[in-house]
Amino acid sequence: DIQMTQSPSSLAASVGDRVTITCRASQSIRNYLNWYQQKPGKAPNLLIYVASNLQSGVPSRFSGSGSGTDFTLTISSLQPEDFATYYCQQSYTTPRTFGQGTKVEIK
């Protein structure tokens, strides 16, 4: 299985901060990398697909980049509704695997 490693596991940030989350794959996954946001008690919500494509309805402050093994999710200016846990997911091959999650908390 392809292992996905996110860093950091958690971070504390303030409203307005620029936040960057990193996801590393154990082998090349080309650009088959997706990002999800999950709030407590809710299903994950797709933010970014195929590394850098913004899902319809997702605010433009979210962006994704990377290819091969290293990927980044950036929130350009953190808003109160962005405090949540973020997961990366590789869709290069099955079994599909997720990172362990990054919890973004209020500083």
Place this chain on the structure above:
Amino acid sequence: QVQLQESGPGLVKPSQTLSLTCSVSGGSISSGGYYWSWIRQHPGKGLEWIGYIYDSGRTDYNPSLKSRLAISIDTSKNQFSLKLSSVTVADTAVYYCARCLHAGDYEDYWGQGTLVTVSS
């Protein structure tokens, strides 16, 4: 707007079979271009891909669960289902169904999730 809704028992005894159904509304499950996924999340933990089924009926399973797993589809009812046999407490989780877009392989619509507890 596509909506998915999981249904099934919230409590299953150890060694029994966990059975869940996902009902899809707002679109046809056989419209083509999609896989229909099951994903679970152990309490307080991350996400685990269980498997998916194509509208043709072809399946792809997580090898860690394959020996106990069956995913099926009923296009006449616009539903797909999950059966996981010989469950243990380690199968206690929130189970999500989701639609996976074939072109790009990402889940764009999710059910709300249903908690299944394995306990005697």
